[in-house]
Amino acid sequence: ADPVEITVQRFFGTCDADWGTNTDISKAIGECGIITSQINKFAADNPDIKVNVNTVEWPGYDQLTAQLASGEPPDLVTIHESVLSDYQSKGLLQPLDEVLKSAGVDPAGFTAAGREGVTKDGQIFGLPIDSHTMLWHINMNYFRKAGLVNADGTLILPKTADELLAQAKQFKEKVGKPYLVQSMANEKGAFYRAMYIYLTQMKSDFFADPTHLKLNTPEAKKIVQLFKDIYDQDLTTKDQDYAASLSGFTKGDGGVLLNGTWVVGDFDALSKAQGNALSDGYTVYPYPPVFGGTPAYWSDGHSWALTKKDRSPEQTAAIQKFLKFMADTNFEWARTGHLPAQQAVIDSAQFKALPHVTTILDIAATAKPLPAQVRHQFAVNDIIGEEVAAAIMGQKEIDAALADAETRVNDLLAN
Amino acid sequence: MTGANIGMVRPRIGDVLIVLLVVLAALIMILPIAWVIALSFKLNQELKLDTNAVFHAPYTLKNYLDVLGGSNVFRWFLNSVIVSFGMTVGVLILSSLAGYGFARLRFPGRDILFVLVLFGLAVPEQAVIVARHQIFSMLKLHNTYPGLILPGLAAPFGVFLMTQYFREIPKELDEAALLDNASRFSIFWKVLLPQTIPAQATLGVFTFLGAWNDYLWPLISATKKEMYTITTGIASMQTNFAQTEGLGFLMAQAVFAGLPTLLVYLFFQKYIVAAVSGRAAR
Amino acid sequence: MRSATAHQSDLKNGIFVTPFLLVFSCLLVIPLLWGAWLSLTKADLFGPGKFVGLANYSRLFADKVFLGSIVNTLYFVLLTVPAFAVCGLALALALNRQTRFATVMRAIFFASSVLSVTVVTLIWRIVFIPDIGLLSNIFGWLGLPQVAFLSSPKLAMPAIAIATLWWGIGLPMMLFLAALQQIPGEIYEAAALDNAKRWKTLWHITLPAIRRTFVLVLIVQCVLQFQLFGQAQLMTQGGPNNASRPVVLYVYEVAFRRFDVGMGAATSQVLFALILMAALVQYVVARRKEESR
Amino acid sequence: MALIELKNITKSYGAVKVIDDLTLTIDSNEFMVFLGPSGCGKSTLLRMIAGLEGIDGGEILIDGRRIDPLPPGERGIAMVFQHYALYPHMSVRDNMAFGLRNIGVPEADIKERVTRAAQMLVLDNLLDRKPSQLSGGQRQRVAIGRAIVKEPKAFLFDEPLSNLDAALRVRTRVELAQLHNRMRSTMVFVTHDQIEAMTLAHRIVVMNNRRIEQVGTPMEIYSRPATRFVAEFVGSPAMNFLPVTTEGNQLKLADGTVVGPSPRIGTASGGAPLTLGIRAEAVALGAPGVGGLDAAVEVVERLGDRTLVYSRLKTGALIVAEAKGDSALTADTTVSLGFDRAGMHFFDADGKACREMSDA
Amino acid sequence: MALIELKNITKSYGAVKVIDDLTLTIDSNEFMVFLGPSGCGKSTLLRMIAGLEGIDGGEILIDGRRIDPLPPGERGIAMVFQHYALYPHMSVRDNMAFGLRNIGVPEADIKERVTRAAQMLVLDNLLDRKPSQLSGGQRQRVAIGRAIVKEPKAFLFDEPLSNLDAALRVRTRVELAQLHNRMRSTMVFVTHDQIEAMTLAHRIVVMNNRRIEQVGTPMEIYSRPATRFVAEFVGSPAMNFLPVTTEGNQLKLADGTVVGPSPRIGTASGGAPLTLGIRAEAVALGAPGVGGLDAAVEVVERLGDRTLVYSRLKTGALIVAEAKGDSALTADTTVSLGFDRAGMHFFDADGKACREMSDA
């Protein structure tokens, strides 16, 4: 019989040159390598299923939108949990509860963050594969030089905003470099994420009403003010874009890089090599709760979603197999630096043995995505990021920026 | 030119200055491309530390091998060739026919229609893209070659160019052919069309380049990997936050995507320059 | 008509333009009208919308970001269009000779025009990027401080304009070259005999002779630059602080990222009207000037 | 033997009438030239015969058959255009064959006809060239060849020589005349150059301002111009004109100088203002005071075989006289002009010629 | 009174020499015409005088002062171009004033000079028009006006009449001659039309192939051409040429027909091949068998004041003869041609004229 065809659409790039034929997932490195190898392995294991892989440019939603609009979507698609609701609310996605059940994947085994991320209106719309959040990536060599280490060699983290500023100043005096390495040029990511993290920690529920943002609050102001102070006092690198901040940190431009879980692997590898700024001096921490409150960390996650369209039972079966396979190999995906979405993987010794995992493990429990009902999260994030960035860099008054963010987001959500 | 000879009696400081300025400007034109090409021959890891590394060895072809290693690159290349050629041929046919019609024949409403077509020049693609996408969905044209080719055929520029060009061919030629018992179509086909070859070449090259470089429409219409063009295909190879993964790789992609058009340009350069300068300005 | 001749109006003659007009109507006119209708509806991409009258337009003109994007677009047009005209003319003047040098230079200045926007922006990001960019390297050697082109609200648009200029300078240069080559050499000789020096000749002979081309270049560039999209999206994503968000990018984000198709369509109509107006105004002004002369 | 008959033709472009109720017959084997100043409607007339322009009124007949409703290709005529209108991308051979192929003449036939025409026009060696590889004169011959192969009832030429340089023009003129002698076919030729018209035509149609001024043989036109316009337009240098009056028996200039006895013409001979026309060769140059009209020489043009002397009468009129061979005269001297009685023409106020009684 | 002196001028374009060691003097107030076929270097020579082309060797002097290193504007000369080269966007007034403004002539002065020139050229009413609103002849006058206002030492004209239609050309020719009479300034005029040259020049420089063939007054050039080229190029219709040999005392054609007694020329008179040149007006037409050379008439061109008869000798040579007035001859008849002894010219194998002894 002809093999059953399913179409799988994903981002994460193409790396056929390195991993195009690799079926040994454990050998693969990096997001692209691992996901390529995962799919290769699945195809090898299931000769009766033909997997058409459609690779799209990150994040691929323009294309997905077009495909859905034209009625020719792929079957399975990688999707950020924050974006799920956009498509789900239009009825474009297939609930997965039944599918997962038949596949033998129990949603109860998801991490809390993962489960929350894919659950919309009480139904599950995606197979979560990871959670990711922001971290402080630390250049320990500089921190030692700045005297910001405890006797046991561990890092002294600031506990309040003032402390943070003081430490940063001390750092700058001793090391001659800025404390923070931030990507500020046309990159909105770090800012909205910092906002979400600290606002959540301060329990300022900016999306109490998921259709209405409330951002012009004292808490929000405090956060923006802190970053503005850092910026004004030259305690951060400026004008670097995303790439420049990464390479800047590797070159030793500053002490703390604000970036995501996904770069941990790279830096860890660097720190084990000799002759660079991070050699034997790299570690990571969650954002220190400098405004008090309870630990909570914004998170998002990647998931596999299923589009709504007519399928044969064979295809559905194939899809079930695929999802099951992805859930089963979730550990391999976690090697990218992301937190896995399967609680069992988190609990496994294998996972804990990965570099720096212990430091960030708590995050899995305290990760907090935006409420699922908030629509257009990518767009909302962008707006908040833009406005906050403008305020931090002095292009706008803080109040005005927060107010503008509010109006823009609310106008967006109202339509 | 005669004008250039005037005052050749003594070389002027002004002339030297102009040459210097031109060379400087040319450097500005070339430098970015040179920079990109240079980066594309460097290992990503090295560039991550310092882009100044381009000034010393080692150089590598790995980035290009990686581009070529993408298993679909040749398919995308083929798609681009098919789409670009298809669009070029289509535009040439439609524009020539319409150019002849507008320039040479009288029919009711001709002038109004021509003005309407000229208005089309001012329509931004974004103003029609949503509706066009919906129409193509209804007609099931997405992920097909016609779906990629057709939108290019509606471009009024070719009609404008060909009309201008046909207008410049002496009317006596039509009349001679008319006295030679030639039909309307054979006047067009056998007598006038051969005169428009330079214009066809220009229009052809421009259409080809435009089709090759088109990005937005292929992105949302050809959503299956087998139907990507080289431009969207190469873009799809970029890893998220691509620059970090490999500046050299990214640059190799840029070079790879830009190379065919540059080659086409260099190959047809004489034609393009002559034709652009000969006709479009009038 | 009783007499069969070459030049009579006849419906049959229309057959030559029919194929193009068909494609033109189906793929441009109908979508344009469809877009006009969409602008009166509240619709997403996935199903029929509902009629809301002019609501989209009133929302639009209340939106600071949209108004800002119009200002940005106009600013960009002001930055680029005169620059295209002036630089294109300057290059054409410098290269209007039959030497090998001029030929090579013409090829160089036109070459960038054949690259796609993705490649161009990739190139220029690599030029402008701090730390690892070409400019920052050059500034480094010269001991100058780094300039953050793409992340400064003041410099972002000019930076995009520079990249655009680099990309598109070839076409106006060629158009001007064409016009220059059509000025009869005798007139320059007459001017030389009339003792006209270089600037006088430029001002009194050359410029008046290519006025029509100048207008053409202005109109063409206006139409093109009003449609700024790819460069802004790929180089700055409209930032920082919306300083480089042009109208088309706004359209794109609204329609494709927020699924607010009606609003996107409304924005498109406004843009179309703007372009048409700008082109017509220039055309009419040029016409009038010509007549009054 | 009328071959082409134009009956009451009218033609307007928009509101502008360019041909007004024109009737004309062109005979078989005749070389007919349309002569007139630029814009007088010559080309329009020719193109109406060819069918390239429609007519607004009247009829056109060829061989007694009405052809004005026919399309150009079916009228059995061939045309040679001013700029030749050769098909630039076709070889000389194909240029000639194109029309024959379009009406399905067998290839063997085509070949023969083309070869014959090429021999006649000495184009044998050029058959495979493209028009761009030919000289002006050769292109001209190809254009004629293209017409010849069609074996048309009539050839129409629209200023075919105006593109050639002076020497070639003279040579081609002679060749055209020889060709017509040889082929004996009907040719209609448009020009605004009177020398061409004079040298080529059997009959000339002088046109001006939408109308025919005169139809006649070259010598009729030259020596018995029907109107002042014709008198002025034909002949080089142009005829001299002087306003005169007849007083009693005397013909007087504006300042009263007597030119001779008054002519016996039909109109009331008393004091009616007339225009006297006289050609340069009818003006004799003598030493001053010999009895003619004294005039101051202003310009002397030596053409080698003859000399033109421009001199000014006391009335202020500039008169050109022709002397055979070289002349000793120089500018700024005075001469006496004698008008040959036989060479005098008279025109009334409307410009119509007045014939002397004795002529009638 | 030499005004312009060219000494040993050479000029090449790349590897092609267009002027080779040319020396020439143009006198003050002279009307000098450069005549020659297309491409012979006339324009180049003129443009070198104007300073629009550099010279590769030699010197150019005006008023005894060397000017070849000066830029065009500073040589004190004015030029009228073939296509006039009027500044299209300037009014007639500004066209004339432009050159004066550039050298800082006071506005009042400019105004006066422009007004004067405009009056002289009857352009008064056109001063505010643009060139595009003028007729060909008017443009021509503006171009001359633009030259006049500069009060130059010499005027240079590069085929200024070639763009005008026939009638206007004749009129403008006369006007130019009058203008020169009035202004008495030096004019250098380039043309390839021999009639223009003959009618306008004081002296003609006949050029061919990079060289000067002859310098002389129009009549010298016409009646004593120094070379066969000059003889052929000047005069219309062109001179007839026949290869002849002298045998004993007899001058014979190729077929042995005796034309007359052999000329007494310097070269060995026995059997040397010569070319006999004879102008149409020196060929007499008689009834056949009258004693001249029998010839078959092929074409008869009636020009009104004279008739050109083209007839073919038995040797195959086509001879043109001129008869005054109308002629009764028609094609396909036979005539007898008589050659006027005084009108015969002889040229040796190199094309150089051989003078008869009696002339020396």
Ligand SMILES: Nc1ncnc2c1ncn2[C@@H]1O[C@H](COP(=O)(O)OP(=O)(O)OP(=O)(O)O)[C@@H](O)[C@H]1O
């Ligand atoms: N297509 C047209 N539309 C309007 N008017 C025209 C058109 N063609 C010719 N005319 C006008 O008709 C008149 C006669 O034109 P025609 O071409 O017959 O003149 P012509 O005698 O051939 O002149 P020429 O010697 O300059 O060729 C002119 O006044 C011309 O302006």
Ligand SMILES: Nc1ncnc2c1ncn2[C@@H]1O[C@H](COP(=O)(O)OP(=O)(O)OP(=O)(O)O)[C@@H](O)[C@H]1O
């Ligand atoms: N700029 C140039 N470069 C190369 N050759 C040239 C140039 N200008 C003229 N020539 C050549 O020099 C020769 C003389 O040219 P010139 O223009 O002086 O001829 P001319 O006698 O004025 O001819 P015409 O009567 O056609 O104007 C010609 O053979 C021409 O081809």
Ligand SMILES: [Mg+2]
């Ligand atoms: Mg005509």
Ligand SMILES: [Mg+2]
């Ligand atoms: Mg010349």
